[in-house]
Amino acid sequence: TPTRSRSPKLPSHSISSTSINAIGDSLSTWSPDSWREKEVHHQIVQYEEKDAPVLESVLGKLGRLPPLVTDGEVWKLRQQLAEVAQGQRFLLQGGDCAEIFDYCEKTQIESKLKVLLQMSLIIIWGGRTAITRIARMAGQYAKPRSSPNETINGNTFPSFRGDNVNGIGLDQRTPNPSRLLDAYFHSAATMNYVRGLLGSGFADLHHPDAWNLDQWKFKHVQNPAIKEDYQRVVNRLEDALDFMRVIGADRDSTSASTNPALANDASFSPTQTVDFFISHEGLLLPYETTLTRSLPSSSPLAAQHTHYNASTHFLWLGDRTRNLSGAHVEYFRGIANPIGVKISSTMKPEELVELLNVLDPFNEVGKVTLISRYGCKKVGQFLPGHIQAVKGTAHKVVWCCDPMHGNTVTTAQGVKTRRFEDIVEELMTTFQIHASNGSRLNGVHFELTGDAVTETVGGSMELTEEDLARNYTSFCDPRLNYEQSLDIAFLIAKYYEG
Ligand code: PEP
Numbered sequence: 335t336p337t338r339s340r341s342p343k344l345p346s347h348s349i350s351s352t353s354i355n356a357i358g359d360s361l362s363t364w365s366p367d368s369w370r371e372k373e374v375h376h377q378i379v380q381y382e383e384k385d386a387p388v389l390e391s392v393l394g395k396l397g398r399l400p401p402l403v404t405d406g407e408v409w410k411l412r413q414q415l416a417e418v419a420q421g422q423r424f425l426l427q428g429g430d431c432a433e434i435f436d437y438c439e440k441t442q443i444e445s446k447l448k449v450l451l452q453m454s455l456i457i458i459w460g461g462r463t464a465i466t467r468i469a470r471m472a473g474q475y476a477k478p479r480s481s482p483n484e485t486i487n488g489n490t491f492p493s494f495r496g497d498n499v500n501g502i503g504l505d506q507r508t509p510n511p512s513r514l515l516d517a518y519f520h521s522a523a524t525m526n527y528v529r530g531l532l533g534s535g536f537a538d539l540h541h542p543d544a545w546n547l548d549q550w551k552f553k554h555v556q557n558p559a560i561k562e563d564y565q566r567v568v569n570r571l572e573d574a575l576d577f578m579r580v581i582g583a584d585r586d587s588t589s590a591s592t593n594p595a596l597a598n599d600a601s602f603s604p605t606q607t608v609d610f611f612i613s614h615e616g617l618l619l620p621y622e623t624t625l626t627r628s629l630p631s632s633s634p635l636a637a638q639h640t641h642y643n644a645s646t647h648f649l650w651l652g653d654r655t656r657n658l659s660g661a662h663v664e665y666f667r668g669i670a671n672p673i674g675v676k677i678s679s680t681m682k683p684e685e686l687v688e689l690l691n692v693l694d695p696f697n698e699v700g701k702v703t704l705i706s707r708y709g710c711k712k713v714g715q716f717l718p719g720h721i722q723a724v725k726g727t728a729h730k731v732v733w734c735c736d737p738m739h740g741n742t743v744t745t746a747q748g749v750k751t752r753r754f755e756d757i758v759e760e761l762m763t764t765f766q767i768h769a770s771n772g773s774r775l776n777g778v779h780f781e782l783t784g785d786a787v788t789e790t791v792g793g794s795m796e797l798t799e800e801d802l803a804r805n806y807t808s809f810c811d812p813r814l815n816y817e818q819s820l821d822i823a824f825l826i827a828k829y830y831e832g
């Protein structure tokens with residue numbers, strides 16, 4: 335087909351030519367709208383009839399607005415994820431469960447960027463590995479909900495479905511189509527500030543706001559042994575950074591490979607910035623479709639695809655929308671972006687293989703990231719079968735662990751929380767199961783924030799259920815706070831240290 339003959343530039347590891355011949359024309363039946371013929375498996379947003387003209391004009395406008403991300407950036411991420419899939423890099427993905435338009439504000443954006451950068455530095459150091467950072471940010475607005483309604487004080491209201499559908503306020507629960515346009519502009523403003531920060535040295539290792547490790551006094555750490563442990567890691571990290579600064583390795587691109595803290599991380603460039611990608615769950619298909627754009631024929635992505643999603647670099651399919659026959663899978667199979675798929679205990683190994691055949695017909699390395707989220711009690715039962723099923727195929731996926739979503743519990747007071755020890759147990763078990771099945775865990779996926787929230791119990795600050803009431807601000811799932819996020823990064827670093 336014309337779309338496949340466009341670019342000769344694809345590196346050989348990214349595509350297997352035999353698979354093209356075998357499944358070659360599978361995308362000829364795909365278009366950005368072909369999902370409309372399929373069943374939408376999660377609660378469709380029903381706008382009121384009177385809103386039809388607004389919806390039409392909003393979608394028309396979204397269709398004309400410029401891409402939020404470029405195909406060049408998407409290609410760069412595809413290449414990095416190919417390295418992740420081959421064990422040459424580690425993936426760190428994290429951010430809010432439900433991003434709220436109000437989070438589009440200077441300090442919140444800075445604190446999220448900061449926690450992800452600090453976590454990545456600790457993991458780079460501990461794992462001696464390059465890292466790829468993908469934020470759940472600048473567009474993570476749409477939320478799948480277990481129930482279309484919720485009861486508050488005996489009254490029933492439509493559930494909050496994310497800021498691009500309806501509002502959290504009880505008087506704003508009717509879906510409002512103009513929120514789709516608000517979503518675009520909040521994504522754009524968030525991304526604009528992230529780009530500005532990174533472009534002006536926020537990730538520079540000399541930048542005091544992002545990298546003042548003095549602030550890591552670990553005052554919050556309750557257990558003295560853990561405190562000592564962390565301090566030891568930070569001392570060594572600081573030593574490495576000092577050494578680099580003294581010899582100028584942090585300023586000299588030619589010495590990047592001798593840089594002890596950032597060894598192998600080509601993404602810490604001589605201009606002292608880092609690659610930082612964004613992602614969201616691809617749930618609201620009308621929104622995703624209007625932001626799906628055709629690829630220029632010069633793009634290496636055009637070798638296999640005609641279109642990419644220009645609203646974000648990376649899009650994932652939720653556990654509730656990954657049905658083989660459904661509209662979401664239909665949409666996802668055609669876009670050139672790297673895509674994630676949440677997998678849980680309800681996924682049968684043979685179904686996983688079928689799904690990969692649909693989503694990755696060309697066997698492109700790292701095209702699909704499998705984000706496993708079983709829960710700490712189930713991971714041992716289900717992960718080995720999934721690993722073996724994928725090993726029996728030609729698909730080369732990124733294996734990523736989301737130790738959050740299978741570990742959500744409700745306290746006796748009715749508060750949705752997660753236990754830090756369950757999160758760590760699922761994560762560490764996942765590392766081990768991959769290793770003992772001749773596989774490798776390539777990345778991690780967390781719900782986190784840079785702020786001092788109290789939503790997850792445990793961690794080195796030993797938050798209790800009583801603490802939850804103090805600063806619980808999530809509008810959806812409980813996140814790791816700043817300290818708990820760093821706890822996780824230290825634990826990953828320690829895992830690699832052995
Ligand atoms: C999420 O990532 O916020 C989410 C809803 O996850 P899952 O689809 O795995 O339940």
Ligand code: MN
Binds near residue numbers: 432739
């Ligand atoms: Mn969530």
